[in-house]
Amino acid sequence: MTRLEETSTGRQPAVARTAGLDARIVVERGSFRLDVTLTAAPGEVVALLGPNGAGKTTALRALAGLVPLAVDGRLLLDGSALDRTPPEARPVGVVFQDYLLFPHLTALDNVAFGPRCRGASKAEARAVAANWLERMGLADHAGARPRRLSGGQAQRVALARALATRPRLLLLDEPLAALDARTRLEVRAGLRRHLAEFEAVAVLVTHDPLDAMVLADRLVVVEHGRVVQEGTPSDVARRPRTDYIARLVGLNLYRGVAEGHTVRLDTGPVIISTEVLTGPAFVAFPPAAVTLFRERPSGASARNLWRCEVAGLETHGDRIRVDLTGELPLAADLTTVAAAELGLQPGITVWAAVKAAQTHAYPA
Structure with a gap:
């Protein structure tokens, strides 16, 4: 939306500031081209799903500034263009798949690292870190180094470190992938609680449909560098539009032409459904x-x-x-x-x- 403002040099168009994320992530690497439009409002958690090689992690790295956007890409966060802003200057927090905690620092100093880099004094940074560790239920582990932490504890320290700088965009790259099944269940519930309290935008990359369904408000499914479907978890699960999504949510999926209750598949057979449709249609059922x-x-x-x-x-x-x-x-x-x-x-x-x-x- 534009408006006209009076300036000393005449009437000039100005762009109104918009809260949240507005990005067109375009990255070119050889023959592969990633072109994904991603928008999100403050307080919204968006999950990027897709098979290996779809471009999910590349999209996340581009948002963090670790991969440059092509000339036709854009990245607006709360109305400010970040395309050319270096990674360290972006209001972005990142939780990597393997957490990347500094092995020589305690949990407290790992979390304090971000605020210190943003100009806080040592005392201020450690006070912020202590508060976040307490919120994560890790106050008793403030003096522990990463090798002394369990997988779930390390994940929470990494999340605290990302949140300690009060980012306007939180990026989570397979945040539960390194955990065993039992720990994953517990940490997933805690992560959902912390994300529900997060007031800015969160973008999650995962290959696990349960992580996506539990943690995200909206799913964006990427295949071959393009968005093939997006919507709420329930919408995507109920109406998959590609074989990958159907397998992800555990459905048999077919495409054909509907006439009344009959869907004649592209491969020949007919499926009878209770819905009445005309024209191109999908039909699905669980195993x-x-x-x-x-x-x-x-x-x-x-x-x-x-x-x-x-x-x-x-x-x-x-x-x-x-x-x-x-x-x-x-x-x-x-x-x-x-x-x-x-x-x-x-x-x-x-x-x-x-x-x-x-x-x-x-x-x-």
Whole structure:
């Protein structure tokens, strides 16, 4: 939005300051081009999701100033252009995947490092650091060096160090990836609490859908350097638009052309749904919605039935994930008892059934 201001040299356009993040992250490296538009309001947590090589970490490094933007990129934070601002001068805090704590400094001095770099006296910086360690539940570990800290404690020290400078943009690069499963659960809950209290913009890079769903207000999915889908976690999980997202949220996903309750897939088969649509459409259903039979069922109520072949089996949580090929390639989740009773093994023929009410069709 622009407005006109009177100046000594006449009426000149001025840009109104806008709170939050407004960025077009354009980075070129050889044949790879990252071009991602990212906006966020203060208090919002945005998660960047995508497969390896999609450009997530490159985007984060560009926001931090560690990778230069191309000429057609932009980076505005609270209305101020940061494109040419050096990393150390940006109001940005970063939590790296391996935390990068200084091994020779105590937890207190690690957290005090940022304020000291911003001009605070040693006493002031240590007071700020002590306050943050207390907020993180680490007051008793202020004198410990990183090697004496657990993974969860080190993560909280790294977060405290990033927040101690009162950044207007907080960047988190796979902040829970280095933790074991049990510690991850506890630290994730704590991180969510701290992010909920953070008044500026936070951008999280992760490959873990649960981290993204729990921590973020909005998901931005990047593939091959481009945004392919964005929305709230529930919207993205319910209406995936690429195979990567469907796998991420655990759905079978297909694309076709809808006419009424019928979606004819691009690959040939038909899926019946309860939704009424016309035109290009996606249709999805969870693996748990699939029922398998060794013989073609005669009295099954499911309106979707396909002849398939077992391509593979693997343990998936407390269930068996069955990979099927044939009329409709799909994944099915069965209990171990059901899989044993069916005598499933690679190469055998089965019939896969899904009720129309368990599918979800939506415009492509």
